[in-house]
Amino acid sequence: MKRNKDIVIIEQAGKQSASAAALKKIFTSTAAIFIFAALWELAARLELVSTPAFFPPVSRVFFALVREAAGGKLWINIAISLTRSFFGFLLGLAVAIPLGLAIGWFKGFGNLVNPLLQVFRNMPTLALLPVFVMFFGIGETSKIIVIMWGALWTTLLNTIAGVRSVDPQLVKAARAMGTGSLRLFGSVVLPAALPFIFTGVRMSATFSILILIAAEMMGANSGLGYAMFFYQANFKIPEMYAYIVVMAIFGTAINFVLESVEKRSFRWRDESGTA
Amino acid sequence: MEAALGSAGNAKIILNNLKQVYYIRNPGKKQLEEFVALESFSLSIEDGAFVSIVGPSGCGKSTLLDIIAGLTKSKGGSITIDGREVAGPNLDRGFIMQGYALFPWRTVLRNVEYGLEVKRIPKKERTEIARTYIDLVDLNGFEERYPNELSGGMRQRVAIARSLAYDPKVLLMDEPFAAVDAQTRETLQDELLKIWGKTKKTVIFVTHSIEEAVLLADRVVVMTPRPGRIKDIVDIRLPRPRFNADARASADYGVIVHRIWELLHDTESPETGSGPEGAPRSLADEITPSAVL
Numbered sequence: 001m002k003r004n005k006d007i008v009i010i011e012q013a014g015k016q017s018a019s020a021a022a023l024k025k026i027f028t029s030t031a032a033i034f035i036f037a038a039l040w041e042l043a044a045r046l047e048l049v050s051t052p053a054f055f056p057p058v059s060r061v062f063f064a065l066v067r068e069a070a071g072g073k074l075w076i077n078i079a080i081s082l083t084r085s086f087f088g089f090l091l092g093l094a095v096a097i098p099l100g101l102a103i104g105w106f107k108g109f110g111n112l113v114n115p116l117l118q119v120f121r122n123m124p125t126l127a128l129l130p131v132f133v134m135f136f137g138i139g140e141t142s143k144i145i146v147i148m149w150g151a152l153w154t155t156l157l158n159t160i161a162g163v164r165s166v167d168p169q170l171v172k173a174a175r176a177m178g179t180g181s182l183r184l185f186g187s188v189v190l191p192a193a194l195p196f197i198f199t200g201v202r203m204s205a206t207f208s209i210l211i212l213i214a215a216e217m218m219g220a221n222s223g224l225g226y227a228m229f230f231y232q233a234n235f236k237i238p239e240m241y242a243y244i245v246v247m248a249i250f251g252t253a254i255n256f257v258l259e260s261v262e263k264r265s266f267r268w269r270d271e272s273g274t275a
Numbered sequence: 276m277e278a279a280l281g282s283a284g285n286a287k288i289i290l291n292n293l294k295q296v297y298y299i300r301n302p303g304k305k306q307l308e309e310f311v312a313l314e315s316f317s318l319s320i321e322d323g324a325f326v327s328i329v330g331p332s333g334c335g336k337s338t339l340l341d342i343i344a345g346l347t348k349s350k351g352g353s354i355t356i357d358g359r360e361v362a363g364p365n366l367d368r369g370f371i372m373q374g375y376a377l378f379p380w381r382t383v384l385r386n387v388e389y390g391l392e393v394k395r396i397p398k399k400e401r402t403e404i405a406r407t408y409i410d411l412v413d414l415n416g417f418e419e420r421y422p423n424e425l426s427g428g429m430r431q432r433v434a435i436a437r438s439l440a441y442d443p444k445v446l447l448m449d450e451p452f453a454a455v456d457a458q459t460r461e462t463l464q465d466e467l468l469k470i471w472g473k474t475k476k477t478v479i480f481v482t483h484s485i486e487e488a489v490l491l492a493d494r495v496v497v498m499t500p501r502p503g504r505i506k507d508i509v510d511i512r513l514p515r516p517r518f519n520a521d522a523r524a525s526a527d528y529g530v531i532v533h534r535i536w537e538l539l540h541d542t543e544s545p546e547t548g549s550g551p552e553g554a555p556r557s558l559a560d561e562i563t564p565s566a567v568l
Contacts, residue, residue: 167376169376170376172370176346176364176369177369177370177393177441178393187378191378266380268379268422268423269379269380269423
């Protein structure tokens with residue numbers, strides 16, 4: 001919904017002036033959102049929903065958001081949530097990338113741990129939260145651990161896939177030049193796997209936020225997920241929606257940042273890299 | 276092939292009785308089946324020579340190059356280069372493949388530098404050497420491009436520059452021009468001949484194309500289908516320096532191409548019709564397919 005804007009615009013941009021093109025780009029990339037907001041507002045005002053109390057117009061949600069921001073609560077909640085998901089995410093990468101490289105590179109090790117990974121991977125992450133709470137208490141640690149767990153898998157699987165999909169011709173070429181195992185790994189396997197790893201990292205970031213929100217709803221006294229849950233319980237519906245909107249923006253922003261880093265870093269990957 | 280072994284005085288590379296065997300598991304059978312890819316392959320190559328190897332698909336040509344490169348161990352026989360037995364891959368041999376095998380995340384310059392990094396040559400010198408070879412293959416101005424921004428012919432030039440940069444004594448080329456179009460191929464052949472004239476490398480060149488083999492080489496080794504053995508070695512006495520335009524116009528060229536074509540098609544007596552006066556049998560025979568199998 002948020003990223004298909006670049007595709008269409010480029011071919012049309014030729015004839016128009018740069019500013020007109022820029023305007024049009026902004027329009028196309030936001031039109032759907034504004035239309036959606038307008039429909040929302042309209043539907044709520046006309047009370048098209050059977051329980052209007054649960055469905056405030058978007059303008060009221062917006063003002064609730066402004067109040068939360070002005071009162072400072074919003075920023076505190078964002079900061080808390082960001083910190084939790086960031087540490088959980090980093091911890092997840094710290095486990096997933098080295099483990100994935102080892103599993104992908106050492107076949108025997110991979111075969112050995114693979115059945116275990118399959119079992120672990122299919123455990124619902126949130127089902128483990130009570131377990132983590134038992135071991136690490138109800139404080140920050142258990143939340144960070146559960147985020148780590150949830151964020152880990154896509155990066156791990158992508159890293160394994162990346163290492164295993166290295167073009168054997170490249171390995172052959174490097175070996176023919178007398179490259180030793182260590183250099184082979186560092187100069188061929190790792191760079192070849194990097195785009196895969198990065199895609200995994202980007203998906204892990206998204207997961208870390210999803211898990212975070214759920215974890216905060218299940219047991220916390222701060223953070224975006226908690227705030228949303230709190231307002232729902234206290235029947236402050238516009239505020240509840242405001243936090244849902246914030247979470248969506250939060251996730252989109254992080255994905256957007258990582259996507260642009262990805263695009264910039266892997267220029268060599270456009271079209272087919274090797275023959 | 277006995278003749279080939281002969282005077283080892285200035286032999287650069289001696290391939291002695293090489294054998295390669297693979298084991299294949301057939302469905303339904305318990306025992307592994309032996310598949311002989313290469314057998315009693317002996318050849319001695321003098322310093323600076325250009326040897327082409329032609330043969331039908333699956334005759335073990337590429338296996339042979341892998342063994343010489345040190346990438347696979349043979350099941351028998353030995354290889355010596357400058358009197359030293361080959362134990363594994365080394366920078367004294369350059370290996371050029373059909374698929375270029377350029378590192379897509381490295382620019383042209385950094386690709387060419389790769390072997391020099393393995394050789395632990397300091398950065399500044401490395402760049403200098405790499406630029407020299409990029410120049411040699413006519414790619415100056417493309418140093419900062421990535422392989423995906425280049426055409427097939429240009430990529431293969433980068434691969435050649437990469438192999439030449441660390442100054443190997445021997446170049447092993449495994450159907451290097453098979454993936455490019457006919458015109459680019461001829462250009463690359465001419466350039467390879469020019470570069471070979473300048474650098475004096477010993478070249479072993481595996482190809483499917485008889486014409487390519489004849490155009491480039493001093494000697495063409497013709498192999499039999501599995502197991503791969505040497506069927507015959509044909510000396511190419513066409514004048515040097517050679518170019519596509521001149522060589523193709525000469526009568527001798529056509530005759531040699533035809534003779535190798537006959538050898539590959541299992542004509543019993545390779546001597547008939549080999550002399551310049553031996554008239555080609557028909558026009559159809561004269562038009563040699565450029566790639567047999």
